[in-house]
Amino acid sequence: MKKSKITLIILEILLIITVFCKPLFNALPSKSIDTIVQKELKENQVASLNYLLKYEIPEGYEEALNLYGEIAITNPDNTSTFTMDLLESDKTTQEQFFKSQEEIFEKSATFSLLSEDTYKEKNKTIYKKVYEINNNFSHFYAFVGAIEVKGNSKDFIGVIGTAESLDSSDDFEFLLSTTDYTKQKMNKAKLFSDELEFTTITVPGDWKRLERAVPYSFYKQDGPNMAYIIASSSNKNERNPQEQYSYAKEAISSDPSADLKEDSIVKTIDNKTLTTSIIEFKDSYITTVLTLVEFNDADVFSLIRIDVVSENGLGYIQSEIDSVINSINLKKD
Numbered sequence: 345m346k347k348s349k350i351t352l353i354i355l356e357i358l359l360i361i362t363v364f365c366k367p368l369f370n371a372l373p374s375k376s377i378d379t380i381v382q383k384e385l386k387e388n389q390v391a392s393l394n395y396l397l398k399y400e401i402p403e404g405y406e407e408a409l410n411l412y413g414e415i416a417i418t419n420p421d422n423t424s425t426f427t428m429d430l431l432e433s434d435k436t437t438q439e440q441f442f443k444s445q446e447e448i449f450e451k452s453a454t455f456s457l458l459s460e461d462t463y464k465e466k467n468k469t470i471y472k473k474v475y476e477i478n479n480n481f482s483h484f485y486a487f488v489g490a491i492e493v494k495g496n497s498k499d500f501i502g503v504i505g506t507a508e509s510l511d512s513s514d515d516f517e518f519l520l521s522t523t524d525y526t527k528q529k530m531n532k533a534k535l536f537s538d539e540l541e542f543t544t545i546t547v548p549g550d551w552k553r554l555e556r557a558v559p560y561s562f563y564k565q566d567g568p569n570m571a572y573i574i575a576s577s578s579n580k581n582e583r584n585p586q587e588q589y590s591y592a593k594e595a596i597s598s599d600p601s602a603d604l605k606e607d608s609i610v611k612t613i614d615n616k617t618l619t620t621s622i623i624e625f626k627d628s629y630i631t632t633v634l635t636l637v638e639f640n641d642a643d644v645f646s647l648i649r650i651d652v653v654s655e656n657g658l659g660y661i662q663s664e665i666d667s668v669i670n671s672i673n674l675k676k677d
Contacts, residue, residue: 373546376537381526389522393553396430396530397501400522402515409557415523416556424507426487426519430499438471438490441502445488446475453479455486458510467494470520474513477506484508487516493525536560537675542577542644543637546671548664564661569654571661573668577646580638585645586619589636592647593621596634601626613670615640620669622658629655633665637672646672 373380381395389398392414401407401417405426408418413427431441449455460473472489487505501523505516528534531549538559545560551573554561560575578588597604606622619636633650650665652658658665 373533373535375535376544377528377534378537381528384527391526392428393556394530395526395528395534397428398524398526399428399519402518405515407556423509424505424512424515426503426505426515428501428503428519428523431502432499433497438492438500441490442471442473442488445486445504449475449477449486453477458485465521468492468524472516472520474510474516485510485512487512489516489520491520491523496525542579542675543575543646544671544673544675545575545668547573548667566660569652569656569660571653572651573648575646575648575672577644580643580645585636585638588647589619589634592649593634596623596632599625601628616672618669624657629653631657633658635669637669639674642674644674648672
């Protein structure tokens, strides 16, 4: 599957469900992940996108909604940005991480290494390099770092930053110093409860959040297989559930390569009525599951779209899809 095709899928998901279904503004976890992690954060600390890291935001920075990474921050005028992610040690080393960044610089610019250092700080070993980058259009500085935390041998934290001024070196140092792991693990199921939604959702282990701006958006990669989830809730008094479901189904099915395999199959689970359609896209190995969840004793509904990119269809991940759909519940008072 080409990356551009996957990107189009994500954009389509955001267009269909976020626009039309967004409110106006068994051994599953019983507490939301945010509630759990808040208990281990110290003053001024915040949690990363998937609650795997905790850090302090440098003064004058805020979360960057349009950047990817476990941590992504920017200053108001976007002249300085930093992203941080967890990198698996058995797939890449610190040396390879730095080398890969230099190869990126080399492709479109000339660069020079201004400084580099390795040092220990409390339970961490920190590697850092600062570069000056020049091309035909701009001149800026790049900050690349790696953080090894004692007791976490399976991965390390990679840091990448760009800035117009070397003054951002202090912000780079601040991030390297304040970032650490939380007690949470990626392979554990997580219950999400966002203030912008009427519902909660539980995702199985190894699913990662996708969009900062879309509370309930997740993805999972298994080798060549990819799966995406996006869910959004709304009030029945503001939007008609069946109209929103039909509009989304018709929009997805309008693609010439779309094949509607199952059309609006209805079943009831507890206090919820689920309506599901399954659409396959010929020659692209994409299968879309669209489900409307209507709560029979509340004026709330949720629309969930799941896209699976796999030559094997839904089979390999069907149980996880069912688990996510069935986990959609009303928020508890």
